[in-house]
Structures are given as structure tokens and as C-alpha cells.
Amino acid sequence: MELILLTPWDLSIAALLVLLLAGLSFHLRLGIEKRLAVAAARSALQLGLLGLVLKVIFAQSNPITIGLLTLFMLLVASYEVMNRQQRRYHGFWGMGVGVLSMFLSSFSVTLLALLVILQVDPWYAPQYLIPLLGMMLGNTMTGVALSLDSLNQNAWQQRASIEARLMLGHDWQTAITEIRRNALRTGLIPILNAMAAAGVVSIPGMMTGQILAGSPPLEAAKYQILILFLVSASIGLGSVTAIWVGSKHLFDERQRLRLDRLTRPKH
Amino acid sequence: MSQLSIHNLQVQRLLPINLEVLASQCITLSGPSGCGKTRLLRAIADLDPHQGEVRLNRIAQRDIPAPQWRRRVGYLPAEAAWWRERVGDHFLNPDPKRFETLGFTLEWLEREVSRLSTGERQRLALLRLLGNEPEVLLLDEPTANLDQASARRVEQLIDDYRQMRQAAVIWVTHDEQQHKNSAHHYCFKDGKLELHAWS
Numbered sequence: 433m434e435l436i437l438l439t440p441w442d443l444s445i446a447a448l449l450v451l452l453l454a455g456l457s458f459h460l461r462l463g464i465e466k467r468l469a470v471a472a473a474r475s476a477l478q479l480g481l482l483g484l485v486l487k488v489i490f491a492q493s494n495p496i497t498i499g500l501l502t503l504f505m506l507l508v509a510s511y512e513v514m515n516r517q518q519r520r521y522h523g524f525w526g527m528g529v530g531v532l533s534m535f536l537s538s539f540s541v542t543l544l545a546l547l548v549i550l551q552v553d554p555w556y557a558p559q560y561l562i563p564l565l566g567m568m569l570g571n572t573m574t575g576v577a578l579s580l581d582s583l584n585q586n587a588w589q590q591r592a593s594i595e596a597r598l599m600l601g602h603d604w605q606t607a608i609t610e611i612r613r614n615a616l617r618t619g620l621i622p623i624l625n626a627m628a629a630a631g632v633v634s635i636p637g638m639m640t641g642q643i644l645a646g647s648p649p650l651e652a653a654k655y656q657i658l659i660l661f662l663v664s665a666s667i668g669l670g671s672v673t674a675i676w677v678g679s680k681h682l683f684d685e686r687q688r689l690r691l692d693r694l695t696r697p698k699h
Numbered sequence: 700m701s702q703l704s705i706h707n708l709q710v711q712r713l714l715p716i717n718l719e720v721l722a723s724q725c726i727t728l729s730g731p732s733g734c735g736k737t738r739l740l741r742a743i744a745d746l747d748p749h750q751g752e753v754r755l756n757r758i759a760q761r762d763i764p765a766p767q768w769r770r771r772v773g774y775l776p777a778e779a780a781w782w783r784e785r786v787g788d789h790f791l792n793p794d795p796k797r798f799e800t801l802g803f804t805l806e807w808l809e810r811e812v813s814r815l816s817t818g819e820r821q822r823l824a825l826l827r828l829l830g831n832e833p834e835v836l837l838l839d840e841p842t843a844n845l846d847q848a849s850a851r852r853v854e855q856l857i858d859d860y861r862q863m864r865q866a867a868v869i870w871v872t873h874d875e876q877q878h879k880n881s882a883h884h885y886c887f888k889d890g891k892l893e894l895h896a897w898s
Contacts, residue, residue, distance in 0.1 A: 592780035599744060599779075601770030601831060610782075686745055687765040 435645050447472070489558045498558050502539075502565055509534055509573040516577040519584045519694040521681060526695075529678050533576050537670035538568035541662050549658065567638065567659060568666040571623065575667035576674045579619030583678055584694055586611045594689050604683040612675050619671035623664045630660060701756060701834035703743070703772070703867045708751035710735070710742040714890045715751060718869075720835070723861055725868040727878045729895075730887025736871045737777070739892075740837040743869070744774035755835065773833030777840050779824030781812040789827050797826055800856045802849065818844045822853060829860060836861070836868045842877075854880075 450472045454465040489497055510530030520526045542565045546552050552560045587594065590611060597607035630636055631653075635643075638659055642652035684690050705718040713735045720726055728736050742749040745760055745768055753760040760768055781789060787808030795805050801822045812820070821844055828836075836857065842850035854877065861868050870877065878884040884895040 590782075592778075593782035595746060596776075596780035597782060598746065598766075599769055599774050599776070600828065601766045603766045684748070686748075686761075688746055688748065690748075 447476075486558070486562060489562070493554075493556075493558060495556050498556050498561060501558075501562065505565065505569055506531060506535060506539075509569045512573055513577045513580065517581050517584065518697045519588060521678070522693055522695060525681055525693070529580065529674050529681070530573075530576060532677060533670045533674035534569060534572050536673050537666045537668075538565060538572045541666040541669065542568050545658075545662055564659075564662075567663060571663045572666045572670040574622055575619040575671045578622070579615045579671040579675050580678050582618040583611060583615035583675055584682075586614060587679075587682055587689075588691060588694065591689065591691060598687065598689065604679075604687045604689075607689075608679050608682070612679055615675050616671055619675075620664075620667060623660075623667050627660055627664065630656070636660070701771075701865060701867050703835050703869075704754045704757075705743065706752040706754070708739070708742060708749060708753060710738045710747060710749045712890070713738060716892050718885070718892065720867040720869060721882075722867055723865040724883075725858075725861055725870060725881045726883045726885060727881040728869060728871045728885050728887070728892075729873055729878065734887040735890065736887060737839055740774055740776075740839055740869065740871065743835075743837055744769055744772055746774070770831045771833055772835040772837065773828045773831055774837040775825055775828050775839060775841055777843065778817075779820065779827070781820070781824075784811055784813070786810050786812055786815070786823060790830060792830060793826070794830070797829060797856060800859075801826065801852050818846070818849060821845065822849065825853065825856070829856075832864065834864065834866055836866055836870075838868065838870045838872075840871050840873070842872070842874065850874075 450468065454468050457463070457465040457468060485501065489501060507527075510527050513530035513534070514520055514526045517526075521529060542561065543555075545564055546555045546560060550560060555561075587608065594607045594611075598604070626634075626636070636656050636659075639652045639656040642655060643649055647655075681693060682690060701722050703718075703720045705716060707715040707717060709715050716739060718726075728739075730736055738747065741747045743753055745753075745765055755763070755768075755771060763771070783789060785808070787793075789812075790808060793805055793808060798805055798807065803823070803826070807823070815823070821841065825838075825841055838857070841857070842853050845853060857868065857870075860866060870881065872878070878895070885892050886895045887893075
């Protein structure tokens with residue numbers, strides 16, 4: 433089976449649908465037409481650019497440029513995580529929690545996949561590294577953002593009960609244990625749903641892509657299973673790290689609850 | 700034997716505070732709301748960052764691990780929070796005699812916290828705190844929401860506890876009688892703590 437190449441005309445038809453939706457939003461005064469247009473244009477631009485950049489990077493296969501690209505991806509993902517928080521940490525920690533947790537999880541899981549499972553040669557071959565890391569980071573970003581948001585919101589709302597436990601001599605980990613557990617659950621719900629629905633309700637994006645590109649369905653399914661498992665591991669590891677580092681930062685060296693380390697919501 | 704000494708304690712916008720409470724001594728604090736009584740108690744319990752020194756039997760606060768410090772220097776806030784549904788989930792070794800002194804029985808452990816009145820919650824929070832057998836009690840208006848009879852029972856329990864454990868007690872209150880029963884009565888005036896002279 434040949435890969436069917438898309439013409440600009442093909443993309444225009446799809447873009448027309450988005451425009452139609454924007455028109456509908458304008459007509460019904462839903463007020464999302466502007467955001468929709470910006471988001472659509474942004475994604476087209478970003479993906480187009482990525483295509484161009486990857487073309488160059490695939491051709492060069494230079495470890496330094498590949499490294500820089502992964503670093504860029506990590507920073508953008510961390511910025512997104514910070515941006516999705518209602519209450520962020522002040523200063524360095526606002527970005528730092530995301531950078532640390534996603535570096536530890538997504539990068540190590542991707543490395544494991546490249547070195548042990550796929551045994552790519554050289555291991556940094558960008559055709560494998562970049563898409564894999566992208567999938568890890570994209571999903572882990574959502575998990576980490578949800579976990580941290582839940583952690584900090586609940587810590588804020590349940591300040592009185594946390595402090596009541598501190599007053600009675602509980603250590604900080606005991607005082608925040610339920611909130612932590614909830615935060616982890618919140619972060620993992622999307623991937624749990626995705627795994628439950630995979631193959632029954634939805635056909636995951638990567639498998640769709642491989643089938644469209646002509647792979648045998650069973651091979652595509654095996655790849656998809658591998659990716660789902662790796663992604664869940666990365667989300668889990670990332671969320672646990674973020675919750676651990678984040679909750680520790682909510683307390684100081686005398687185990688006082690320090691909500692002054694969080695910013696207020698903007699609206 | 701527990702003696703609490705506070706030297707140049709500074710919390711947020713308050714002026715430095717010096718205070719000494721001897722073993723089995725009870726002192727009371729008063730002052731308009733917002734004057735810093737709660738901030739002072741929270742700093743002594745090491746719940747807020749502060750400067751200056753707090754010592755328990757001459758051992759500095761920072762030399763005692765925070766959870767242990769808070770078990771030994773027990774702080775009862777004006778409105779204590781509960782983190783589980785059942786009253787009993789908050790008690791390790793409930794003392795039936797103390798429950799009785801405050802007019803409760805151990806059956807109250809089965810009740811749901813959300814169905815208690817403010818006064819019941821306040822009294823149960825005191826019992827919960829005493830379960831730690833603290834050497835110092837920091838009490839933030841423990842009888843504010845109580846009727847006369849309940850207030851007297853709370854006073855009785857605290858008094859017995861203080862003598863039995865030789866505990867030092869700092870008691871925030873607006874009750875004249877409680878001031879008179881205490882060893883000293885301090886008053887917050889313009890951010891400063893002043894010994895109230897009896898006429």
C-alpha cells in the first residue's frame with residue numbers, strides 16, 4: 433500500500449470545516465471563534481515548522497541539534513504545565529517542578545525504549561527519538577499539570593485540616609497524605625481512560641497513522657500497546673515526582689505549611 | 700516540670716515579645732481582635748515563620764523536631780478543624796474520665812463531626828489535644844462558644860490538667876473571671892504586650 437500524499441487542497445477542505453465551526457460560534461455568540469482561529473493557525477504553523485525542522489535534523493542526525501530540540505520540547509512542556517496551574521509556585525519552582533519531573537520520567541522512559549526495546553542504532557536516531565519523546569512529553573505534561581493543580585488547589589482549600597494535623601504533631605507527609613493520593617489519581621485518570629477505550633471506542637493516533645501509512649494492523653497494534661505502556665509509565669513517574677517535589681515545597685524545614693509559596697489565581 | 704520562655708519573639712508586624720511562663724502557671728492574654736494574639740500562639744507552636752527564641756525547659760525550639768515540638772507545646776485554635784468524618788478517627792487513646800468531665804461519653808466517638816455543634820466541636824478539640832499530653836497549652840478562646848456551665852467544666856478540666864501535669868498555660872480570653880484566676884494577665888496594647896496591673 434502506497435502512502436497517499438496530501439495536497440494543499442486536501443488540507444484546505446479540512447481547514448474549511450474549522451472555519452465553518454468558527455462561523456457557527458460567531459453566529460451563536462459562543463465567543464470561541466477567536467480562540468479557535470488562533471489555536472488552529474498555531475497548530476498548523478507549529479506542525480509545519482516541526483516538519484521542516486525534522487527534515488533538517490533527520491538529514492543531519494547530529495546529536496547536538498537533536499539534544500537542543502529535546503531541551504526545547506522539555507522547556508515548552510514545562511511552561512505549559514506552569515501555565516495550566518491555578519496556583520503556581522513562586523519563582524524558580526514554578527517551572528522547575530515541571531522540568532524536573534518530566535525530565536526524570538519522559539527522558540528515562542524514552543531512553544529505555546530506544547536502548548533496550550527498540551535497540552535503535554545509533555540510539556539517538558531522530559526518526560525514533562523525537563516522535564517517541566514527543567508522545568511521552570505530550571501525555572506526561574497533561575498528567576503532571578493535572579496532578580499539580582489538584583495538589584495545590586486542595587492544599588489551599590484544606591489548609592485548616594492540614595494545619596490541624598500539624599498542630600497535633602503529625603509530620604507533613606501524614607498531614608497531606610490524602611491530598612497527595614487524590615492528586616496522583618487525578619493525574620492518571622486520562623491515561624486510564626485512554627487505555628480502557630483503546631481499540632474499543634477509539635483507535636489511538638499513532639496506530640491510525642501507522643495503518644494509514646501502510647503497516648499491517650497487527651504490527652501497528654503491537655506498537656500502540658508498547659506506546660500506551662510506556663506513556664502510562666512516564667505519566668505515573670512524572671506525576672509521582674511532581675507531587676513529591678511539589679508537596680515537599682509546600683512545607684518548610686520546620687514542617688510549617690507555606691501556602692505563601694503559591695501565587696494567587698489571576699482571575 | 701515545663702517552663703516556657705520567649706525571648707524577642709517577632710512575628711510579622713508585631714513588636715518583639717518577651718514572656719516567661721513557669722511550670723503549672725497559667726497566664727491570660729487579652730486585646731482587641733487583630734492585635735496579634737493568634738499570631739503569637741501560632742509562632743510559639745511553630746506554625747508560622749518567626750524570629751527570636753522560644754525555649755521549652757531551656758531547650759531551643761529549633762533543636763526539637765517540629766512534630767515533637769507541637770506535641771509537647773499543644774495549640775488549640777479558636778476553631779479547630781477535623782479531617783475525617785467520625786469523631787473517633789481523630790482519637791488514639793480517648794480518656795473516658797476527661798470525656799466525662801466535659802459532659803461526654805465515649806459513645807460520642809461514633810458520631811459524625813459534621814453533625815456536632817460549634818461548642819461540642821470546640822470541647823472535643825480540647826480533649827483531642829490533651830490526648831497528646833502536652834507540657835504547654837496554648838489556648839485560643841477555648842470557652843468562647845460555650846454556655847456558662849460548659850465553660851466552667853472546660854476551666855475545671857484545664858485547671859486539673861495544669862496541676863496534674865505541671866503544665867504551663869497561655870490562655871487567650873476576654874472573660875474577666877478567667878483573668879482573675881490566672882497568675883498574670885497580659886494585654887496587647889499598640890502591638891506591645893503589657894502586664895496588666897490589678898487595681
